[in-house]
Amino acid sequence: MPAKILDGKLRANEIKRCLKKEIIRLRDSLGCVPQLAALQVGGETPFSVYVNSQKKVAEEVGIEYRLIKLSASCAEKDLIGNILSLNDDESISGIILQSPLPGRFDMVRLSSFISSDKDVEGINPENKGKLLLNSYKVVPPTASAVMELLAFSGEELKGREAVIIGHSGIVGKPLAMLLLDRLCTVTVCHIETYKRGLLAEHIKNAEVLVVSVGKPGLVKGEWIKEGAVVIDVGINMVNGKIVGDVEYDKALCRASHISPVPGGVGPLTTVILMRNCLELFKQQINAR
Amino acid sequence: MPAKILDGKLRANEIKRCLKKEIIRLRDSLGCVPQLAALQVGGETPFSVYVNSQKKVAEEVGIEYRLIKLSASCAEKDLIGNILSLNDDESISGIILQSPLPGRFDMVRLSSFISSDKDVEGINPENKGKLLLNSYKVVPPTASAVMELLAFSGEELKGREAVIIGHSGIVGKPLAMLLLDRLCTVTVCHIETYKRGLLAEHIKNAEVLVVSVGKPGLVKGEWIKEGAVVIDVGINMVNGKIVGDVEYDKALCRASHISPVPGGVGPLTTVILMRNCLELFKQQINAR
Numbered sequence: 079m080p081a082k083i084l085d086g087k088l089r090a091n092e093i094k095r096c097l098k099k100e101i102i103r104l105r106d107s108l109g110c111v112p113q114l115a116a117l118q119v120g121g122e123t124p125f126s127v128y129v130n131s132q133k134k135v136a137e138e139v140g141i142e143y144r145l146i147k148l149s150a151s152c153a154e155k156d157l158i159g160n161i162l163s164l165n166d167d168e169s170i171s172g173i174i175l176q177s178p179l180p181g182r183f184d185m186v187r188l189s190s191f192i193s194s195d196k197d198v199e200g201i202n203p204e205n206k207g208k209l210l211l212n213s214y215k216v217v218p219p220t221a222s223a224v225m226e227l228l229a230f231s232g233e234e235l236k237g238r239e240a241v242i243i244g245h246s247g248i249v250g251k252p253l254a255m256l257l258l259d260r261l262c263t264v265t266v267c268h269i270e271t272y273k274r275g276l277l278a279e280h281i282k283n284a285e286v287l288v289v290s291v292g293k294p295g296l297v298k299g300e301w302i303k304e305g306a307v308v309i310d311v312g313i314n315m316v317n318g319k320i321v322g323d324v325e326y327d328k329a330l331c332r333a334s335h336i337s338p339v340p341g342g343v344g345p346l347t348t349v350i351l352m353r354n355c356l357e358l359f360k361q362q363i364n365a366r
Numbered sequence: 367m368p369a370k371i372l373d374g375k376l377r378a379n380e381i382k383r384c385l386k387k388e389i390i391r392l393r394d395s396l397g398c399v400p401q402l403a404a405l406q407v408g409g410e411t412p413f414s415v416y417v418n419s420q421k422k423v424a425e426e427v428g429i430e431y432r433l434i435k436l437s438a439s440c441a442e443k444d445l446i447g448n449i450l451s452l453n454d455d456e457s458i459s460g461i462i463l464q465s466p467l468p469g470r471f472d473m474v475r476l477s478s479f480i481s482s483d484k485d486v487e488g489i490n491p492e493n494k495g496k497l498l499l500n501s502y503k504v505v506p507p508t509a510s511a512v513m514e515l516l517a518f519s520g521e522e523l524k525g526r527e528a529v530i531i532g533h534s535g536i537v538g539k540p541l542a543m544l545l546l547d548r549l550c551t552v553t554v555c556h557i558e559t560y561k562r563g564l565l566a567e568h569i570k571n572a573e574v575l576v577v578s579v580g581k582p583g584l585v586k587g588e589w590i591k592e593g594a595v596v597i598d599v600g601i602n603m604v605n606g607k608i609v610g611d612v613e614y615d616k617a618l619c620r621a622s623h624i625s626p627v628p629g630g631v632g633p634l635t636t637v638i639l640m641r642n643c644l645e646l647f648k649q650q651i652n653a654r
Contacts, residue, residue, distance in 0.1 A: 186499050206495030210539045211474050213491075237558040245546045251498045254542060258533045258554055263564065265553040266546055270525040276551065 081333040084227045084309070090345040093226075094139055097352055101140040104360075112171040112359035113142040114198065114352070115164050119157065119179050120150035128348075129176060135348045141355055144170070150180060157183070158191050165193040171359035172198030174351070195362060198354045201248065209255040215361060216354040221252040223346035224288055224309050231307050231335040233286075235260040241284035242266045243277070243297065243323070249290040249311060262286060272296075289323040299328020308336040311343050369621040372515045372597070378633040381514075382427050385640055389428040392648075400459040400647035401430040402486065402640070403452050407445065407467050408438035416636075417464060423636045429643055432458075438468060445471070446479050453481040459647035460486030462639070483650060486642045489536065497543040503649060504642040509540040511634035512576055512597050519595050519623040521574075523548040529572035530554045531565070531585070531611070537578040537599055550574060560584075577611040587616020596624040599631050 105111045114136055118129060129145065136143035146164075148157060164170050173196045179185060189197070194204040200216040208214040217225070228235060240262035244250040250266055257264045265284075271277050281287060281301040289297050290311035302308060302324075312323030322339030329336055337343055393399045402424055406417060417433065424431035434452075436445060452458050461484045467473060477485070482492040488504045496502040505513070516523060528550035532538040538554055545552045553572075559565050569575060569589040577585050578599035590596060590612075600611030610627030617624055625631055 186501055203495030203499060203501075204492045206498040207491030207493065208495070210494040210497065210535050210543075211491060212535065213474055237562050239564070247498050247500070251543060251546065254554070255498075255539060258539065258556070261556065261558045263553065263555050263559040263562075263568070265551065266542070267551050268546070268549065270549045271551040274525050274551075276527070280551070 080330050081308070081336040082231070084230055084335050084337040084342060086223070086227065086337060086342040086345040089226060089230050090349040093346075093349050093353060094135070097139040097141075097349070097356055101356065104363075105140065108363065110169075111140055111142060112355045113144060113169055114172045114174065114355045115144045115146060115167075115170045116174045116176055117146050117148065117157065117160055117164075118176040119148045119152060119183070121147075123178070125176070125178060131348050132174075132351065135352055139349075139352050139356075141352055154183065154188075157188065161188070161191045165191075165196060168362075170196065171362060172196050172355035174198055195365075196358060198351060198358060200252075200354065206247070206252070209252050212255075212259050216357055217256065218248050218252050219347045219350040219354065220249050220290075220311060220343065221256060222350045222354075223343045224249075224253055224311065225256055226346055226350065227309050227337050227343065228286065228307060233307050233335065235262050235286065238262045238285045239283050240264050240286040240288070241280050242288045242290070243271075243281075244268060244290035244311070246290065253288060253290075257286070277301075291323050293323055294321050295323075295325055297324040297329070299325040299330075299332065302329045302332040304332055305334045306332070308333045309343065310337055310339050313339060313344065368618045369596070369624040370519070372518055372623050372625040372630060374511070374515065374625060374630040374633040377514060377518050378637040381634075381637050381641060382423070385427040385429075385637070385644055389644065392651075393428065396651065398457075399428055399430060400643045401432060401457055402460045402462065402643045403432045403434060403455075403458045404462045404464055405434050405436065405445065405448055405452075406464040407436045407440060407471070409435075411466070413464070413466065419636050420462075420639065423640055427637075427640050427644075429640055442471065442476075445476065449476070449479045453479075453484060456650075458484065459650060460484050460643035462486055483653075484646060486639060486646060488540075488642065494535070494540070497540050500543075500547050504645055505544065506536050506540050507635045507638040507642065508537050508578075508599060508631065509544060510638045510642075511631045512537075512541055512599065513544055514634055514638065515597050515625050515631065516574065516595060521595050521623065523550050523574065526550045526573045527571050528552045528574040528576070529568050530576045530578070531559075531569075532556060532578035532599070534578065541576060541578075545574070565589075579611050581611055582609050583611075583613055585612040585617070587613040587618075587620065590617045590620040592620055593622045594620070596621045597631065598625055598627050601627060601632065 189201045200218045240257045245268045278301045288309045294314040310322035310324045320340045421431050477489045488506045528545045533556045566589045576597045582602040598610035598612045608628045
């Protein structure tokens with residue numbers, strides 16, 4: 079039996095409906111709605127598609143979206159000044175620094191200036207630390223989207239053998255913390271695992287497999303354990319077609335559940351960004 | 367050939383000598399030395415042995431140690447008030463909240479009041495987050511002691527299969543981040559791994575094994591992979607004798623390096639606390 083498809087678009091639409099309803103309710107009772115501020119340095123890039131998608135989803139759910147464009151040549155202190163005044167602005171619920179920043183900027187340093195109460199991407203050190211402490215307000219959207227799809231599969235996580243391929247600070251590492259909190263046994267693999275030829279061996283034991291590398295065809299279909307839940311975070315362009323990191327067609331015959339690319343993790347990420355924004359908005363209202 | 371013993375006392379003495387030398391040099395050039403403030407709530411407990419050991423090691427290396435005792439019945443706001451005034455006190459380089467606090471206190475919440483510049487145990491959320499971001503100033507002492515013993519073994523870490531038993535926020539999780547940064551493939555096991563009977567299987571593949579559970583004899587000697595580096599963080603009292611979590615005598619015949627209990631991780635932890643304190647002192651001086 080082929081795997082059940084974890085349809086990210088479907089789940090994203092369900093979440094959008096809930097968000098919309100809740101934001102209407104809050105608007106009616108409080109007279110205000112969440113507002114997400116996005117700081118973009120420089121002009122249009124291939125990544126502007128993300129900005130447009132944020133704008134569109136924000137509109138759909140009723141979140142105000144304020145895009146602030148700084149010139150490509152702006153100084154670090156200008157960018158920090160903008161972050162600080164957004165921190166102070168009570169009408170702003172969440173702040174996002176659009177990637178990629180020009181190469182001279184240090185994203186980790188800059189993210190530490192975003193108030194942890196408005197850090198909608200969960201990227202500043204304090205919010206990252208709360209992942210280790212199991213006391214987080216918001217989770218980085220991509221890691222959160224993976225957890226959302228795992229929940230959507232309906233499979234129990236406790237005690238499962240989970241394998242994460244990729245150890246980035248925004249996906250692999252946060253996800254390792256989240257899956258440990260759900261009491262999976264967690265293995266994190268990466269380029270050195272691959273170089274030693276041990277990747278297949280780890281994947282063959284994975285009951286839950288999350289792949290976030292950005293290398294098409296990295297995970298062979300025959301490596302997938304029968305009945306595994308497979309989440310593919312990779313987004314790669316091959317011959318004008320978007321594909322993930324997993325050999326999808328072959329994996330489909332072995333997994334119990336699999337997320338497609340496109341249409342899996344991707345559509346959820348922006349919606350979860352909005353959910354984080356609403357979450358922070360509510361916390362700010364409660365703290366007033 | 368039996369394993370080489372990773373003698374924590376020996377390494378601790380080497381580090382102490384370096385610290386002492388550097389602190390004398392700084393005192394002569396700056397006219398001041400680091401000062402560590404320890405907040406203790408309530409009277410003597412079996413854990414007072416740690417306070418005494420901190421005091422002794424601080425004295426040995428030339429760090430001033432200020433113990434502040436609050437009554438067992440003190441309010442949370444008094445404790446927070448003490449933390450905040452130590453944050454503001456320029457003569458204080460590092461702050462430590464002695465464990466255990468009376469049960470009504472929330473350690474995670476309280477640790478977030480310690481300035482991240484004075485958080486000598488690396489436990490507040492911002493410093494924990496820097497572990498995910500690979501941009502830390504100081505590392506929680508026990509996790510750091512494990513890394514120190516691994517370095518002391520002289521074994522290359524890159525590409526190694528590392529297995530951590532125990533997923534606590536002060537040892538297992540930080541250590542997972544540190545070993546990933548050293549490009550180990552990292553597996554974190556815990557009680558659910560054990561319950562499913564998969565612990566032995568993971569341990570049999572471990573080239574680097576760190577055990578931090580607190581259950582004597584948990585890791586059977588015959589599970590140890592030939593040539594593995596084994597670090598035992600467990601401290602258990604059995605028939606009046608202190609033992610670790612690993613069947614030491616049997617493991618000794620299989621491992622290439624092993625840390626004993628007592629005399630492995632333990633003696634290093636307090637010394638690394640002092641090294642963290644010196645590190646923070648130097649950063650504070652540079653920032654003035």
